[in-house]
Amino acid sequence: MTKLVVIGQGYVGLPMALRAAEVGLSVVGLDTKRSVVDALNEGRSHIDDITGDELQASLARGYSASDDPAHRRGRRGHRVRADASRG
Numbered sequence: 001m002t003k004l005v006v007i008g009q010g011y012v013g014l015p016m017a018l019r020a021a022e023v024g025l026s027v028v029g030l031d032t033k034r035s036v037v038d039a040l041n042e043g044r045s046h047i048d049d050i051t052g053d054e055l056q057a058s059l060a061r062g063y064s065a066s067d068d069p070a071h072r073r074g075r076r077g078h079r080v081r082a083d084a085s086r087g
Contacts, residue, residue, distance in 0.1 A: 005030055005071045009040060014047050018054060021063035029065040030072065040065035 002025050006017040009031040017029040031037055036046060041064060043056040055063075 002026065003028070007072065009036060009065060011047050011049070014040075014045070014050055017063060018050065018058040021058040021061045024062075026062045027058075027064070028071050029063065030067070030069075031065060032067060034067050037065040037067045 004017075004020050004025045005028045006013045006020070007030045009017065009029040013031075014029060017027045021027045029037075029040060031040075039046060040055065041059070043052050043059060045052060045055045
């Protein structure tokens with residue numbers, strides 16, 4: 001299974017990560033905020049457009065959130081930076 005790391009789990013990165021999990025990729029949503037990571041892994045979304053049910057389904061399909069920077073350096077898989085605050 002192809003692994004994708006989506007860096008940033010805000011209003012751009014989280015929907016992108018969940019869609020990738022929906023189509024069959026193994027996805028790690030990387031974020032620096034531990035509270036966000038914990039909430040996502042418990043099925044609680046901080047993004048209004050993402051319901052808890054959608055998040056739970058993605059968790060079951062292969063999505064997980066992490067704050068471990070080692071995912072940025074992995075040699076296998078692909079990484080996408082989804083930081084809307086940068087120009």
